[in-house]
Amino acid sequence: MTDLGPRIEAATARLNETIVSKPKTVIVVFLLLTAVFAGGMTAITTDAEATDAFTDGLEEQEALDAIDEEFEGPFTTDQESTQLIHTSSDVLTRGELLAMLTVLERVDDRPDLRMESANGPATIVAQALDENARTPAQQRQAIEGATNAEIRQAVRAVADEPAFSAIVSDDFSETEASASASMTVISHDVPQEFDDDDLTDVQTAIDSLADEESADIRAFGTGVVNEEFENIIGDSLAIVMPVVVVLLLAFLVVAYRDPIDLALGLFALLMTIVWTFGFLGFSGIPFDQQLIAVPVLLLAVGVDFGIHIINRYREETVQGFAPLEAMRTANNQLMIAFIIVTVTTVFGFGANIISDLGPIRNMGIVSSVGIIFTFLIFGLFLPAAKLEVDRLRNRYGVPEFNSTPIASEESSLGRVLSISATVGQRAPAVFVVILLVVGGGMGAYGAGVDTSFDDEDFLPPEEEAWYVEYIPEPFAPGDYTVTETINLLEDRFEANQDESITIYVEGPFEQDHALEALESPNSDPPESLAVGPGGEADAQSIVTVIQSYAQEDEEFAALVERNDRSGNGVPDRNLDRIYDELFASPAGPQAQQYLTEDRRGAQIEYSIDAEASQAEVAADGAEFAEEFRYDATATGMLVIFDAITGIIFDSAIQGLILAVALTAVFLVIAYAILEGKPLLGIVNVFPIVIAVAFLIGTMRALGMPLNAMTATILSISIGIGIAYSVHTTARFIDEYTDSDDTLDALTTTLSGTGGALTGSMLTTSLGTGALALAITPVLGDFGLLMAMSVFYSFVGAVVAMPPAVFLWARIDDAGSIRAWLSTR
Missing domain, CATH: 1.20.1640.10 (Multidrug efflux transporter AcrB transmembrane domain)
Structure with missing residues (x-):
């Protein structure tokens, strides 16, 4: 040295x-x-997907991606989708429903926006008035031709439908036939080469059309966020x-x-x-x-x-x-x-x-x-x-x-x-x-x-800082609405967005013991998942779909009972036939949310204790996943963020x-x-x-x-x-x-x-x-x-x-x- x-x-x-x-x-x-x-x-390129880069390679994210890819929810399709968020003193009035349908009609008239279908309160109410109203133009005509009283009656008629209640705000009143917010989902028919930039162009164009029609309607989706x-x-x-x-x-x-x-x-x-x-x-x-x-x-x-x-x-x-x-x-x-x-x-x-x-x-x-x-x-x-x-x-x-x-x-x-x-x-x-x-x-x-870790860390706050209004052009920032929209969805649609975690399970679900293996851990869950009246888990799975449909259909109930050797309401043989009957029934779309078509993947949604911390829920979810006989992974945004x-x-x-x-x-x-x-x-x-x-x-x-x-x-x-x-x-x-x-x-x-x-x-x-x-x-x-x-x-x-x-x-x-x- x-x-x-x-x-x-x-x-x-x-x-x-x-x-x-x-x-x-x-x-x-x-x-x-x-x-x-x-x-x-x-x-130089820019990365607009701020939070996605943090989740790459996470086991929990891979499980969630598998769920998104393999399971069908009530508004998920193989295509991309855009949400139209509508806010007003009452979004279910004749005028507000017409405003939404006018936006949908203008979107439908634009081939480059690739609208395949739309599902929202306005479309559901219009079809309750006229079951043949399939296009936005026909649905607008149905609303225009109805009186205010007929529209309120139609709203009350569809109020109990899950497809309707899921897309109106928590303050929906069946008596008054009113709600302060709603969401309408536009599904896009897109080619395979359609990418994030194309989606952004589509959603920003839809947002412009919505803004021209009503300041109370805005587009929301992955493209807008990006x-x-x-x-x-x-x-x-x-x-x-x-x-x-x-x-x-x-x-x-x-x-x-x-x-x-x-x-x-x-x-x-x-x-x-x-x-x-x-x-x-x-x-x-x-x-x-x-x-x-x-x-x-x-x-x-x-x-x-x-x-x-x-x-x-x-x-x-x-x-x-x-x-x-x-x-x-x-x-x-x-x-x-x-x-x-x-x-x-x-x-x-x-x-x-x-x-x-x-x-x-x-x-x-x-x-x-x-x-x-x-x-x-x-x-x-x-x-x-x-x-x-x-x-x-x-x-x-x-x-x-x-x-x-x-x-x-x-x-x-x-x-x-x-x-x-x-x-x-x-x-x-x-x-x-x-x-x-x-x-x-x-x-x-x-x-x-x-x-x-939260999405909103990367987004401007809903209330912009005091100094922003004094920033001169060309340095002044643009208008940002994503945080406000996220807060609106959390505040007004809380009942439909309960905090939960998902267990993604992989295994041969046609084996006789498969459903018993899914159900048995629910009797003794960790503390943050023990929200049932008897301390059991509150789960939604293919098992609950089977049990629910069995209460509605006697023939199916008899099939389940014949194949339930333990007598606990969970079939434990001939599961392939039960699945075939269930998927072919009116309950089929709901079953597709919880069991894949090849019967080798299942998801279970668990309600959680509202007072439990994110860390406690994530730890309990990981512990709970170990209790399953098949390979299981706890996932969901709460688990991923933890x-x-x-x-x-x-x-x-x-x-x-x-x-x-x-x-x-x-x-x-x-x-x-x-x-x-x-x-x-x-x-x-x-x-x-x-x-x-x-x-x-x-x-x-x-x-x-x-x-x-x-x-x-x-x-x-x-x-x-x-x-x-x-x-x-x-x-x-x-x-x-x-x-x-x-x-x-x-x-x-x-x-x-x-x-x-x-x-x-x-x-x-x-x-x-x-x-x-x-x-x-x-x-x-x-x-x-x-x-x-x-x-x-x-x-x-x-x-x-x-x-x-x-x-x-x-x-x-x-x-x-x-x-x-x-x-x-």
């Missing part, structure tokens, strides 16, 4: 010499690479990025105080974004809501690098050094720090690659590659460009506006930043122990932070542990090789661990859960925050080597590099905090937490690091921890 350190330093010196001696070559190479990556930006998700990406970028740029510009003006240096810094930031988005296009990774945060993170790191290189260069020039020598010194000193920051940041960002969730994994990949690009551009290109620009300045007599560093030992900011060095010198061990205790307490408290929630939590904790472990090991090895002082690696990690503990404690205190986006914040905090510790340590080592006085070295470090850290913290925290303005909650929470993370990391580097450095210096002077302890 003793020989390796000098060799690394020599290699770094040679690289820096190339940068400062051949700046034009470096600039040309980087500009050519930028042109190449710009070409890749044209290949379009909204896709628009969210563009609208969020349109809102966030200008704010980020303005904030960065404002603080970079203060940090650089020179328009030419400012332009250089901004151009380097632009190159970073171009390279990263070009990689995105070349790699084929789709751009989704997760990746909106990546350019903001890269700007944050790029600003940090840029401020450090320009500020350190200025520290040398104000002492009278020529530009070439000043840059050689600045870059020699910063290059090692930049490399360490880049590696540790890649560890922090890249730790998300281990996630089982695709979007989080993609974010880890893209952000890690982007950080490497940031290092190359700011570590190699920016110094070369700065030297070349300064040469041109001197040649053409362009004056410097302000070339002083941000802070110095004589400045007010420098004196404030260096206070912690004086304080930390007095009792460093005591301060370190206090910080460990307080940080440990915050971490323990934060361990109880909630975890969540599975994703668990993976999110695991990803957050595993990513944090991996990031801390890799960072600590790397820093210990790096400082052992470079300086022969491995304990400096622990000193580096100490402040950022305290910062992360405070961050997770703050999350719990503010009620901000770990979700699809914020789950990445813990490891990313390591990646972003470690830069503050590394830059502080790197400068301290240089000053300490020259003076061998810990207090003087820390004072110079905190007043000099501390000024750059302050500028970096302000620009980074406010820049990332701008994500809080995004129109989706998931991005807003991430932006706010990122800003807090940066602030905590800065405070850790300035406040927590000095006592740790003093403690390290005393141990280093003693020769070892054991020797130091023996003198206590």
Whole structure:
């Protein structure tokens, strides 16, 4: 290791010499690479299916997909479908029914909208009035030809039909023949090559037709949701990025105080974004809501690098050094720090690659590659460009506006930043122990932070934020209605959308014991499923369909009784004949909801305890599935979302542990090789661990859960925050080597590099905090937490690091921890 350190330093010196001696070559190479990556930006695709990407590969989702594919529900077809959601004071009046049928008629007149059939209150009431009214035009005529009294009578006549009650709101009154909301399902006859984009086009066209007829009717479906998700990406970028740029510009003006240096810094930031988005296009990774945060993170790191290189260069020039020598010194000193920051940041960002969730994994990949690009551009290109620009300045007599560093030992900011060095010198061990205790307490408290996953995390809230109405064109977002529609369906159709889980069972269901095997576990279910009057499960399955139809048909009842040897109402022989009779009967469509045509797959729907948590229900469902004789899987959106929630939590904790472990090991090895002082690696990690503990404690205190986006914040905090510790340590080592006085070295470090850290913290925290303005909650929470993370990391580097450095210096002077302890 003793020989390796000098060799690394020599290699770094040679690289820096190339940068400062051949700046034009470096600039040309980087500009050519930028042109190449710009070409890749044209290949970027977007992923509009925000939540679908999280469910890929989940066993629970695969079971649900099998159910959707193999079972027939009352409104499911082999084709795509669109829902028309109708709201009014009373959607069952003559005028409102006519409005809906007029929309259906206009849709039917458009061959490109591929309407095969429609089923809703208006069509059902029209056919109750005229059973021969098959088309929307005929149904409209039936309604037009009826009196209000006849329409109310028709509504009452169909009120008890399941097909009708399932599509009117919970406030439906049979007496008044009224309801405040309804849904009408349009089935589309589509060719095999019909894809999501085609469905989106169809549903948006239907929505436009509905809006032209009545503002109270809107289209809803997969295509509408996908379009909204896709628009969210563009609208969020349109809102966030200008704010980020303005904030960065404002603080970079203060940090650089020179328009030419400012332009250089901004151009380097632009190159970073171009390279990263070009990689995105070349790699084929789709751009989704997760990746909106990546350019903001890269700007944050790029600003940090840029401020450090320009500020350190200025520290040398104000002492009278020529530009070439000043840059050689600045870059020699910063290059090692930049490399360490880049590696540790890649560890922090890249730790998300281990996630089982695709979007989080993609974010880890893209952000890690982007950080490497940031290092190359700011570590190699920016110094070369700065030297070349300064040469041109001197040649053409362009004056410097302000070339002083941000802070110095004589400045007010420098004196404030260096206070912690004086304080930390007095009792460093005591301060370190206090910080460990307080940080440990915050971490323990934060361990109880909630975890969540929900579609609505990715959608704008129903009530838009107050600032949205003040956003000018062309940055103003469009109208978003999906959340409002989802809330309406949950609020007004609650009785028809009871929380439940589904058990998907695979087996030979013509065997004599098959139905008994389905029914027997129901007598002793887990607690959250024991909602029956006697503590049994409340299940709907092929068994309940058989029993229900047996009560209606005597001949079928006799068939069941003859084949029920146990006498419990569940047939246990000749099941193939019973199925044939059942599927050919009026109960056949209902039976198809629970048993596949080949009799090898069944689903059972279970009601659940309304007071049980999602985690309890999911755990009980998984436990219950083990009780079945055949292969069984618990599924349903509640179970799927709980599975994703668990993976999110695991990803957050595993990513944090991996990031801390890799960072600590790397820093210990790096400082052992470079300086022969491995304990400096622990000193580096100490402040950022305290910062992360405070961050997770703050999350719990503010009620901000770990979700699809914020789950990445813990490891990313390591990646972003470690830069503050590394830059502080790197400068301290240089000053300490020259003076061998810990207090003087820390004072110079905190007043000099501390000024750059302050500028970096302000620009980074406010820049990332701008994500809080995004129109989706998931991005807003991430932006706010990122800003807090940066602030905590800065405070850790300035406040927590000095006592740790003093403690390290005393141990280093003693020769070892054991020797130091023996003198206590």
